[in-house]
Amino acid sequence: MSLEKPYLDVPGTIIFDAEQSRKGYWLNQFCMSLMKADNRERFKADERAYLDEWTMTEEQKQAVLARDLNWCMRTGGNIYFLAKIGATDGKSFQQMAGSMTGMTEDEYRAMMVAGGRSIQGNRYLGEDGDAQPQHQPQGAAGQKKGA
Amino acid sequence: MARITASVYTSHVPAIGAALDLGKTQEAYWQPVFKGYEYSKQWMKDNKPDVVFLVYNDHATAFSLEMIPTFAIGTAAKFQPADEGWGPRPVPTVIGHPDLASHIAQSVIQQDFDLTIVNRMDVDHGLTVPLSLMCGELDPKKDAWPCPVIPFAVNVVQYPVPSGRRCFMLGQAIRKAVESYDDNLNVHIWGTGGMSHQLQGARAGLINREWDNAWLDQMIADPVGCAATPHIDYVREAGSEGIELVMWLIARGAMSDVVDGKVQGPAPKVRHRFYHVPASNTAVGHLILENA
Numbered sequence: 001m002s003l004e005k006p007y008l009d010v011p012g013t014i015i016f017d018a019e020q021s022r023k024g025y026w027l028n029q030f031c032m033s034l035m036k037a038d039n040r041e042r043f044k045a046d047e048r049a050y051l052d053e054w055t056m057t058e059e060q061k062q063a064v065l066a067r068d069l070n071w072c073m074r075t076g077g078n079i080y081f082l083a084k085i086g087a088t089d090g091k092s093f094q095q096m097a098g099s100m101t102g103m104t105e106d107e108y109r110a111m112m113v114a115g116g117r118s119i120q121g122n123r124y125l126g127e128d129g130d131a132q133p134q135h136q137p138q139g140a141a142g143q144k145k146g147a
Numbered sequence: 148m149a150r151i152t153a154s155v156y157t158s159h160v161p162a163i164g165a166a167l168d169l170g171k172t173q174e175a176y177w178q179p180v181f182k183g184y185e186y187s188k189q190w191m192k193d194n195k196p197d198v199v200f201l202v203y204n205d206h207a208t209a210f211s212l213e214m215i216p217t218f219a220i221g222t223a224a225k226f227q228p229a230d231e232g233w234g235p236r237p238v239p240t241v242i243g244h245p246d247l248a249s250h251i252a253q254s255v256i257q258q259d260f261d262l263t264i265v266n267r268m269d270v271d272h273g274l275t276v277p278l279s280l281m282c283g284e285l286d287p288k289k290d291a292w293p294c295p296v297i298p299f300a301v302n303v304v305q306y307p308v309p310s311g312r313r314c315f316m317l318g319q320a321i322r323k324a325v326e327s328y329d330d331n332l333n334v335h336i337w338g339t340g341g342m343s344h345q346l347q348g349a350r351a352g353l354i355n356r357e358w359d360n361a362w363l364d365q366m367i368a369d370p371v372g373c374a375a376t377p378h379i380d381y382v383r384e385a386g387s388e389g390i391e392l393v394m395w396l397i398a399r400g401a402m403s404d405v406v407d408g409k410v411q412g413p414a415p416k417v418r419h420r421f422y423h424v425p426a427s428n429t430a431v432g433h434l435i436l437e438n439a
Contacts (some may be wrong), residue, residue, distance in 0.1 A: 005304075006378075006379040007378075007379055007382050009385075010350070010382060010387075011349065011350060011382055012348040012350030012351075013345065013347070013348050013350050013382070013387050014347065014348060015306050015382065015387060016304065016305055016306055017305070017306040018305065018306075021305050023200055025212055028207070028211070029212060030214075031207075032207060032211040032212075034232065035208075035230060035231070035232055040232075069347070070348060070349075073347055073348065078207070078304060078305070079346045079347045079388075080206040080207040080304055081204075081207045081211075081212075083207075083231075083232070084231075085233045086232075087231065087232025087284050088231050088232065092162065092165075092427070093161060093162060093346065093427055093428060094162065094315070094427045096346075097345075097346045097347065097351040097428050098351065098352070100347060100348055100349065100351050101267030101349055101351050101352065102349075108351075108352060110317060112351055112352055112354075112424075112425040112427070112428065112429070113176075113425065115354060115356070115424050115425075116352050116353060116354025116424055116425055116430070117345075117350065117351075117352040117353045117354060118341075119353060119355045119358070119384065120353075122350055122353065123383050123384070124383075131348075131349045131350035131353070132272060132349075133349070135349075136349055138349070139253065
């Protein structure tokens with residue numbers, strides 16, 4: 001019998017379940033190490049060398065180096081752990097969350113001030129809301145792509 | 148004997164802590180958020196508890212992936228504000244209540260809830276932001292929080308988190324535990340986190356004002372029905388991080404109208420209700436209930 005995972009049809013969302021957690025164990029533990037100031041300094045001085053101290057997959061290391069949080073999440077990262085990379089880079093939670101949408105920082109902030117992302121069309125994969133795969137990236141980046 | 152007299156519910160957005168700590172509360176963006184807590188700060192002064200039992204979640208701060216307790220009660224004498232990567236928040240040390248906390252731990256475990264007991268733990272924004280919102284800005288050295296606090300951490304980071312129903316039942320067990328404590332203490336129970344928000348993926352920034360308010364209405368008036376809300380509804384309707392709302396049901400379950408899993412007593416009085424979008428990525432919800 002397989003586990004019940006009713007959340008797989010939510011668009012633009014990866015649920016950090018036991019399977020993702022197992023996959024991302026070392027990636028997330030690496031992130032955790034950045035809570036110590038000494039480690040943040042060592043990481044900033046030579047990111048690749050610091051990452052090589054961890055039993056992470058090469059893909060996880062590449063995702064961190066690229067600061068591609070969506071990629072990090074696919075390889076088992078969790079946003080509360082990945083936030084430690086953002087803190088090391090001096091980024092706010094809003095900047096980090098926004099970076100995953102393709103929107104610029106200003107575009108994302110404006111969306112939030114206007115009441116946030118609408119739920120309409122964003123409940124199930126296959127609908128037509130702005131978080132659906134066919135509408136990525138969002139914001140001006142997406143319009144450029146469509147032009 | 149000790150009694151739970153009131154419950155407080157609030158979001159615990161980290162950016163609210165940053166706004167307080169960096170002196171931004173008067174900025175146009177933040178003013179409406181803090182205005183929503185003016186009543187609450189006065190209410191705290193007028194109804195000062197002897198102890199706050201504070202339900203929150205740790206955000207990969209005290210608990211990494213090495214250990215993931217579903218329910219953890221802090222029994223230490225004090226808890227330091229954590230360095231979450233931006234430096235510790237400049238707020239007073241949190242003083243615990245080891246005696247009541249260990250009493251609750253023993254009683255609740257005897258009622259079949261297998262708590263993890265934590266004697267050493269730093270506390271992150273999940274705990275300190277609600278305290279700041281309810282108690283106002285305090286000097287980390289010269290001032291102190293108005294009373295001891297018992298931290299109660301719930302896993303809402305790794306799925307599956309405890310169900311709303313389980314949280315609601317746990318609240319009832321906590322009330323029984325408090326009422327079996329001999330000292331005459333006035334205890335408040337706080338449920339924190341939420342409301343709708345999603346911090347990840349292409350759906351980041353999701354807010355569902357209608358769902359949040361319907362959920363709040365139901366939590367107040369029909370907590371048994373509200374506790375039956377399945378996980379997937381929170382994820383789909385309120386965002387992947389909106390699932391933090393299950394923690395509010397622990398506080399709601401501890402109110403005196405709930406007896407043996409049913410609403411049997413007089414409804415609690417709604418002292419204050421507030422809702423605002425946005426604080427950073429999140430819909431801010433806040434509620435104060437007093438036992439009738």
